[in-house]
Amino acid sequence: DAGVTQSPTHLIKTRGQQVTLRCSPKSGHDTVSWYQQALGQGPQFIFQYYEEEERQRGNFPDRFSGHQFPNYSSELNVNALLLGDSALYLCASSSTFGGRQRKTYEQYFGPGTRLTVT
Amino acid sequence: GNSVTQMEGPVTLSEEAFLTINCTYTATGYPSLFWYVQYPGEGLQLLLKATKADDKGSNKGFEATYRKETTSFHLEKGSVQVSDSAVYFCALSGIQGAQKLVFGQGTRLTINP
Numbered sequence: 001d002a003g004v005t006q007s008p009t010h011l012i013k014t015r016g017q018q019v020t021l022r023c024s025p026k027s028g029h030d031t032v033s034w035y036q037q038a039l040g041q042g043p044q045f046i047f048q049y050y051e052e053e054e055r056q057r058g059n060f061p062d063r064f065s066g067h068q069f070p071n072y073s074s075e076l077n078v079n080a081l082l083l084g085d086s087a088l089y090l091c092a093s094s095s096t097f098g099g100r101q102r103k104t105y106e107q108y109f110g111p112g113t114r115l116t117v118t
Numbered sequence: 119g120n121s122v123t124q125m126e127g128p129v130t131l132s133e134e135a136f137l138t139i140n141c142t143y144t145a146t147g148y149p150s151l152f153w154y155v156q157y158p159g160e161g162l163q164l165l166l167k168a169t170k171a172d173d174k175g176s177n178k179g180f181e182a183t184y185r186k187e188t189t190s191f192h193l194e195k196g197s198v199q200v201s202d203s204a205v206y207f208c209a210l211s212g213i214q215g216a217q218k219l220v221f222g223q224g225t226r227l228t229i230n231p
Contacts, residue, residue, distance in 0.1 A: 004161075033218060042122075042207055042221030043162070056218055090161055094217060107211075107219060109154075109162040 002027060004093050004110035012116045013081050021076040021113045025093030031055075032074040033107060034066060037088040049074050050096055081117045088112045120145045124208050124222035131198055132230050139193040139225050141182075141208035149210040151175075151184050151191040152219070156205045165193075165206070200229045 005024045013019050025032050031050045035043035045058035049068035068074045072093075078085055092107035125140040143149065150169045154162040166175030171186035180195045191208060208222040 031217065035219075040224075042209075042223050043219070045218040045220070048218060058218065092162075092219070096217075106152075106164060106167060107217070108164065111161040 004091055004108050006089075006091050006110040006113050008113060009111070010114045010116075012118060015081055015083060015117055017081050018077065018079045019081060019115060021078075021089050021091075021115070022073065023076070023091030023093075023110060024073045025091075026108050029093035029095050029108070030072050031094045031096050032068060032072065033092045033094070034074070034076045035090040035092065036060070037090055037112070039087070043090055046076070078115075083117050086115060086117045088114050120149070120210065120220050122208050122210055122220055122222035124206075124225050126223075126225070128226040128228060130228045130230065133200055134197045135229075137193070137195040137198045137202075137227070139206055139208075139227070141191045141193065141222060143189050143191065143208075143210050145189075145210055148186075148212070150212040151182070152209045152211070153180070153182055153191070153193050154207045154209060154221075156207065156224070158204075162207065169212075198227075198229050200231055203227060203229045 007022045033048040034046040037043040046060050047057040048055050052068045063079045065077045090112045091110045094107045121144045123142050152167045153165040155165045156162050166177040168175040168184035174183045182191050182193045205224045205226050207224045209219045211219045
């Protein structure tokens, strides 16, 4: 059973460019969340997708956008890259429907994409 | 707002020492609490979780108890190993039905042989 996968592993972009990161969720999961982890910091929530719609969003500018496809995979797009966008971008997947019991909101993370903006 | 505060690192211990990493949270409602571990160059792995007050999460010798009265979720291990060297993150989610995780700043743990 494949876990969460992300591509590419590493990416180097120039300030002002645009980038697309990709994520495939764990089998059986239907919800994808994206996080930004700056060096030496804890991950910060960017947004979450369920049923191909953005369901929640953190404090990130509109330059950050996303998409979820019918197979539950997801993309994160960042426009007009800034030096401060350099970070590890983590994708996490979870299952929205957890049966009758209270959900634990357990998220499984991929290995991340290391983005460097020069 | 909702937040998580962890004890500042880095923490350096000798093998077989007792480990405690403190974590406190601020939240309205009843969050779920988690500890995640990040090994060098890797993503985050769920270490343990607790969903309600007085629950004890445990895994690989690590334990943490959900203390609502002190809003804490301290991570403990009785005897650490060199392989436990990593960064540990305390996190919460489930506030008002939201699934997003709110993380602490992380604590870097180094175990010396």
